Amino acid sequence: MEHPYIPNSAPRVKAEMLAAVGAADIEEFYADIPESLRLRRPLDLPAPMRGEADLVRHVEGLLDRNTSTRDALSFLGGGSYAHHVPAVCDEVNSRSEFLTAYAGEPYEDHGRFQALWEYQGLMGELLEMDVVNVPTYDGFQAVATALRMAGRVTGRTRVALATPIDPALRSKLDDYLRGAMTIGGPLEGDDLAAVYTAYPTYLGVVDPKTPEYVAAAHAAGAVAVVGCDPIGLGVLAPPSSFGADIVCGDIQPLGIHPHFGGGHAGYIATRDEQRFVQEFPSRLFGIVPTAVEGEYGFGDVYYDRTSFALREEGKEWVGTAAALWGITAGVYLSLMGPAGMAELGEGLMARCRYLMDALASVPGIEVLDAGVPHLKEFAVRYTGKTAAEVDDALRDRGIHGGVVLSKTFPELGESALYCVTELHTQADLDRLAAELKEILA
């Protein structure tokens, strides 16, 4: 079978190579596989698309059945965000040299080392912290690892949650911390390894008590871990400014499309203290001189703490994760600069407040925590209809409504989490309020 992806499938080449290795046929290479383990029938798979154009038609036909956040006005957030992605972000991460590279040395892959070191540095400026990792898989993994780092730093085993967190994150933590740490209980006690604070919280609140949670951790001799959406840090104080020890979260909002959940990458940041640095499972790139004056080189800092170096004696484990999104977030922060991040944050807070005010005036909607600041998300309670009914009605009107919370936060009643981005215009926000008014009338 000759195929464009398999050059040596050409019969003449195949014959020539078999002759070169002294094999009569390909079967000879599989001689070590016992007959009882051989699959002696073709795999039962769909018939292939012969031509590239056939494949495009097939896959596009499937994807066309999706209604994207470009097709319909969307107020979905809750952990994945459809912020604007600057063109240069997609241009850079589409570059074949970055897209297809893998585990090259700091020489032939100098570019990815520098780009990822710069990403670490750009995040370091945003967070005002000295150590930032090469991205882990996603924000969930970043939080989970940050908490286990806190457990190792303190030699203690309990994590207290200061704020509401994403129920899906809670599920991740239950799995990842199982057997090693427990979750819950008061923000005090000599068993306390960490206080975890989401900033903003899952319900969008910029909790004015956040510095108090950090202080409570320190009073108990625990590590203050703050999960932070970095998109707000042009206006929000970096958690390091009120004493956070480990800051972590997801960089998906920084120039990366949602990709139906494929756009995630996790960051973990600490001060430059050995007790923290030695607990990172992730790669940490560092900058060094080379044999030539004036040339920057890059390599792995303190490699002998990773599972690559030490197998099970390393810290947790490290593997292929989300490097390209790290490069992309670096491009984003380079483009945005300090002024861009400040304007973006101001714009998010303004749109969020405007929509909160607009929905508060809709009969049948109660805006929750309306009296405290929000960055870009807020929760509402419906009094006349179920959240699912409202969501269905919005969808009928071409709107992706907020994330329904009724099952995950039953204590909030029939509720939903609305998210704005900088892409929302006043007309978009007014339209949502008007549609909800009709739906709830």
Place this chain on the structure above:
Amino acid sequence: MSAHAPSGPVDPADAKVAPKPALRRYHAARWDESLIFEQSTPGQRGVLPPALDAGIAESVGDATASLPPALRRQKPPALPELGQQAVLRHYLRLSQENLGADLNIDVGQGTCTMKYSPKVNDQLIRSHKLARLHPGQHDDTTQGVLEILWRMEKMLAEISGMDRVTLQPGAGSAAIWTNVAMIRAYHASRGESHRDQVITTIFSHPSNAACAKTAGYEVITLYPDADGYPDLEALKAAVSDRTAALLITNPEDTGIFNPRIKEFVDVVHSVGGLACYDQANANGILGITRARDAGFDLCHFNLHKTFSTPHACGGPAAGACGVTGALAPFLPSPTVEFDGERYFLDHDRPESIGKVRPYTGVAPNIVRAYSWIMSLGAEGLREVAEIAVLNNNYLLTEMLKIPGVSAPYAKGKRRIEQVRYSWEELAGETGVHSEDIGLRAADYGVHYWTSHHPYLVPEPATLEPTESYSKADLDEYVAIMRAVAEEARTDPETVRTAPHRSSVHRNREAALDDPNVWAVTWRAYRRKVLDAS
């Protein structure tokens, strides 16, 4: 175009371009690029956020005024300030200083299956129908991608022989973690949490050992017997009622298929343990043999290896775990289901290990891998495996013609997908190490990797040609290896000080392990190095 004065007739011999030399006179791009932090000019802007509608501004005023002072950023972040083209140019220069697989005969990163990632698949996933699809959308608005996830599960179930497959893990090591978590949940559900040991082999990926340890297991590592196979007698001695599972690869990094694999599985089953197959490198056995047929309970694939999705400088990737029906209740939540009319996410799974990642996985890579399979079909996958194995054995034959290199273990046996070579003889003769050979190979425009630690095979190199490379490509790679080995004898200093034609020269690495000067960020570098020197 400049004008040329006529200079009379030219001898055809002077018009002829000489033949190419045997090896490329490659030189990497060398932009001598400064750091982006050094390129900042105050006031320059790279991109502007959308303007705020006047009506919003009038209505809410300064929304940030609601922040308590402690939570209001006082000092802008010291991000660099650059115009848009300057940012683009910086990153394009860095991209040019990155070899990447597309420009490379990338057979030197054995165990990582650096096959061609078809461009058409990259184009498909850039559609807003996927890129701008929010994973929290109602299922009614995501039927297309859910159908692809559902179909992909079915195809991987057929390829592995397993009953159910999850596509949630973010990459291979995350898939190993997912399998370990399911193993833990399975034993707990049967009241057998006393099983506190996991057995793996030294030639399996380090994450098998590391994930098991992270999940609380004691790790027992089997070493190869004299023939390079995992030691069956050692396994028999290691298993007990404390055994939770065996995590094993086949073929291992050596590329030798372990014909007694079923016996390994049976030994573990005989004490009530589970058998888990690390199929990160399944490329050579697609359609040839399946995890289920050897009795495995769990397995995992790396979609960025066998199934062609790009490696992206180290992710995003995608992992897939296959399990038997007995393990299916523990799969991560949600699963993708089909009721005959519509596809939907099932979150109601009380025994599930829960989330290993947000949402349902790395969708763009799942779509790419789906497209790759749909381009090949059953016959094509079989061809992938067969040509990958042919390429590997051809490369082995040609490599072994180079004096100084060997392929330890199982002399005379055929290999499956990759081979772990040893330059021990060359190193003994010349003092040039495997790492040096790799750095010199960069001067010829190819990548080369040694192996995972520890170096059980001395002076290791691991080559894996996949199905993607032509015979001419393989011949070129071997010619480079031959040339470098020859240089090691005739001019060892050149090899030991390589690279010479790369984007940068050899690092002075000591600072990377000294806490006083290591610098992971620009601010740390300013504080610890610039201000202190």
